[in-house]
Amino acid sequence: MSDLNAFRQEIRTWLEQNCPESMRTPATPEDQVWGGRNIQFPCEDAKLWFDRCVEKGYCVPDWPLEYGGAGFDRKQTAIFKKEMARLGCRPPQVNLGIWMAGPAILEFGTEEQKREHLPKIARGEIRWCQGYSEPGAGSDLANVQTKAESDGDDYIVNGTKIWTSYADHSDWIYCLTRTDKDAKKQEGISFLLFDMASAGVEAKPIELITGETHFCQTFFDNVRVPKANRLGEENKGWTVAKRVLEFERNMMADLEATIAADPIVLSQLAKQHLGEDPQGRIADPILRQAIARNEINKRALDLAMPRMGAEFAEGVGDPSLGMILKYAGTEEEKLKYELALKITGAQGLGWAGEGFSEADIKLTRDWLGVKTHSIAGGTSEVQLNIIAKRVLGLPDQ
Ligand SMILES: Cc1cc2nc3c(=O)[nH]c(=O)nc-3n(C[C@H](O)[C@H](O)[C@H](O)COP(=O)(O)OP(=O)(O)OC[C@H]3O[C@@H](n4cnc5c(N)ncnc54)[C@H](O)[C@@H]3O)c2cc1C
Structure with missing residues (x-):
């Protein structure tokens, strides 16, 4: 038996023994487990499934072991996903951290940033939201006007984001900010990560015509963000931003298959x-x-x-x-x-x-x-x- 066949067998056996029967059906939005400081489980089986996956690094199987993943390579990850799909297993945790912030930190982050953020995402301790769109920057995203001005070791962030999905339920935000207003628009952007509990952050829910409040307008009033929280180089955030948009579209394929x-x-x-x-x-x-x-x-x-x-x-x-x-x-x-x-x-x-x-x-x-x-x-x-x-x-x- 080849190594990969043995690996497939091992995953299959583990899933059969550890994924509760009730977690083997497509999830409705209410069944999904969003990681975060206020993590909630719709039922005991969901918690059991989540805990077992966290222990093995299976919320992020392709991330390295030292950051909370299972350390699987591409082929192993593909086998893992196929075996999850074969049994109809629900994702143990959903989180913009898994789909977007984490992969961006893996690709562009410093070692310190990886050690700080990735294990917390893998264990479902922090929920992330995306601060890209602004009232004047949607399709024309590079037009972001939220300012991040240098102040010693920190930036002072002022401005507003809009349509920030679940900002009012999220713990951290990855955010596009303008650090050079004179440069060509794509060249004056920096990609910052900060805690939504920072002083000066306010997320106001927007009610949709459907009656749901899916997203917020998010305001930043003199929010102090350490420069150590910048992902990538100053004024080079557009490169990170575009990569994250790729992650976002690819993620939809995975998600689509698991929703009821x-x-x-x-x-x-x-x-x-x-x-x-x-x-x-x-x-x-x-x-x-x-x-x-x-x-x-x-x-x-x-x-x-x-x-x-x-x-x-x-x-x-x-x-x-x-x-x-x-x-x-x-x-x-x-x-x-x-x-x-x-x-x-x-x-x-x-x-x-x-x-x-x-x-x-x-x-x-x-x-x-x-x-x-x-x-x-x-x-x-x-x-x-x-x-x-x-x-x-x-x-x-
Ligand atoms: C459910 C939902 C969740 C979202 N979640 C988030 C989030 O978490 N974080 C975040 O930052 N944003 C989020 N957004 C915002 C989303 O990314 C923007 O709404 C989207 O990029 C469009 O921008 P806009 O709303 O400013 O529309 P505009 O860019 O103002 O577009 C208005 C209209 O003009 C058209 N248009 C614009 N430019 C062109 C062009 N060059 N050629 C042809 N037509 C054009 C558009 O197609 C559209 O029909 C979310 C939006 C929705 C609906």
């Missing part, structure tokens, strides 16, 4: 609302075609996502794939909800009150909610621009 399937199946919804023709097909032929196309495309994407994740784990994936699948996946998801509304008609626009079931009201809110997916992590229009220029090599006009 959407309960709406368009073909069933259509038969329920529109009836069937004598052959047992959806009665409306035009909607029938659109639904079939959407279901086939979504199925193809469901198969492509984990394949991309496995390729990235083996280090052979094309970096532009993440962007392409992010664009295709989020647009197809929005189309699905538009079709759901066409099927249900006025009944699919329930907001509150009598005459609407819980499912009707949820459908309306989900229809609004999925619109955020093609904005978060870079809008569809911007993804198309980048694909056109960098992948297809079209002229920049």
